[in-house]
Amino acid sequence: MAHRRLTKPGRETKDALGSLRLQKQGVNMPDVVVVNNLMKKYGQRLAVAGLSFSVGPGQTLGLLGPNGAGKTTTMRMLMGLSRPSSGSISIFGIPLANGLKQVHSRIGVVFEKPNLMENLSAYQNLALSCKLYGQPLSRIQSLLERMDLWSRARDPVRSYSKGMRQRILIIRALIHEPELLFLDEPCSGLDPVSSRIIRDYLLELKRGGITIILTSHDMTEVDELCDQIGFINHGELVVMAEPRELKERFGQSGLKVTFRQDSQISEAVIAPTSENLGWLAGLYAENRVVAVHSMEATLDEIFRKLSDSKLGQQPSDELH
Numbered sequence: 001m002a003h004r005r006l007t008k009p010g011r012e013t014k015d016a017l018g019s020l021r022l023q024k025q026g027v028n029m030p031d032v033v034v035v036n037n038l039m040k041k042y043g044q045r046l047a048v049a050g051l052s053f054s055v056g057p058g059q060t061l062g063l064l065g066p067n068g069a070g071k072t073t074t075m076r077m078l079m080g081l082s083r084p085s086s087g088s089i090s091i092f093g094i095p096l097a098n099g100l101k102q103v104h105s106r107i108g109v110v111f112e113k114p115n116l117m118e119n120l121s122a123y124q125n126l127a128l129s130c131k132l133y134g135q136p137l138s139r140i141q142s143l144l145e146r147m148d149l150w151s152r153a154r155d156p157v158r159s160y161s162k163g164m165r166q167r168i169l170i171i172r173a174l175i176h177e178p179e180l181l182f183l184d185e186p187c188s189g190l191d192p193v194s195s196r197i198i199r200d201y202l203l204e205l206k207r208g209g210i211t212i213i214l215t216s217h218d219m220t221e222v223d224e225l226c227d228q229i230g231f232i233n234h235g236e237l238v239v240m241a242e243p244r245e246l247k248e249r250f251g252q253s254g255l256k257v258t259f260r261q262d263s264q265i266s267e268a269v270i271a272p273t274s275e276n277l278g279w280l281a282g283l284y285a286e287n288r289v290v291a292v293h294s295m296e297a298t299l300d301e302i303f304r305k306l307s308d309s310k311l312g313q314q315p316s317d318e319l320h
């Protein structure tokens with residue numbers, strides 16, 4: 001099933017699709033989320049130390065960082081579940097300090113902990129959400145089919161696996177066709193099949209123009225889904241950039257060289273320095289090269305680099 005455009009009927013063509021068209025034509029649309037100098041203290045502990053960033057319409061931002069970096073604390077403040085110690089958040093141009101009421105119907109939230117009604121079936125859980133948001137029950141079947149769960153729709157949620165629960169949570173967050181979706185580690189601990197179903201669905205939503213903010217430890221997921229990556233360490237935003245830009249700036253591309261050594265085949269991964277290229281030229285001259293493959297820097301490698309505390313303390317204007 002093709003997911004319907006994630007805006008209220010009637011606004012569909014004018015707002016969301018129109019916005020995307022305008023973006024493509026180079027007309028700047030207002031940011032969906034604007035975060036300014038956001039801080040959160042737990043007693044003396046500074047969990048979030050002054051984050052500022054914005055997310056444009058239709059963008060997917062991934063918040064990355066090591067354990068304890070402040071990602072979930074940031075998400076909880078964005079979701080309106082936790083009050084910032086200082087700083088501000090505005091969503092659709094409306095300050096969150098005024099309460100969630102004005103933006104509630106336009107955002108979808110997937111909490112880090114499943115909070116489904118265990119004794120009810122997936123269908124009943126989703127029917128409750130439909131009633132809450134004034135949505136027709138007819139939406140449920142197509143969403144469950146899309147997430148490959150229709151055959152289990154009448155089973156109680158307590159009999160579901162973790163991956164199935166997660167898919168239900170995502171459907172529930174989308175039942176009212178929000179324009180902005182928050183996901184805290186959407187595929188954490190899921191098998192590749194469940195992760196694939198969820199990621200494919202998120203990619204489909206992206207194509208429909210939804211704005212997404214997610215946290216993740218999975219670099220493949222972030223690389224595939226995110227237009228921007230915000231790397232947080234010690235509660236600070238170390239860098240905010242496109243995945244491609246991160247790889248160019250912080251990654252080290254390399255060459256994998258397969259060559260003959262004595263009567264054996266050996267492999268070496270080398271950085272493209274002049275010394276290494278000289279060594280490679282020598283191998284070519286001796287007709288010992290079997291294959292050379294270029295290797296792109298991975299986000300995993302960059303994650304390790306950025307988690308380094310010294311890099312985390314670089315002045316922000318060098319990195320932003």
Ligand SMILES: Nc1ncnc2c1ncn2[C@@H]1O[C@H](COP(=O)(O)OP(=O)(O)OP(=O)(O)O)[C@@H](O)[C@H]1O
Pocket residue numbers: 042045046047065066067068069070071072073074
């Ligand atoms: N309710 C709380 N009370 C006290 N300290 C907290 C609370 N919640 C989080 N913290 C602290 O705030 C800091 C940031 O935690 P947070 O959960 O935001 O990190 P994270 O980046 O989401 O980590 P992870 O990747 O492990 O989920 C940590 O030092 C954590 O111990």
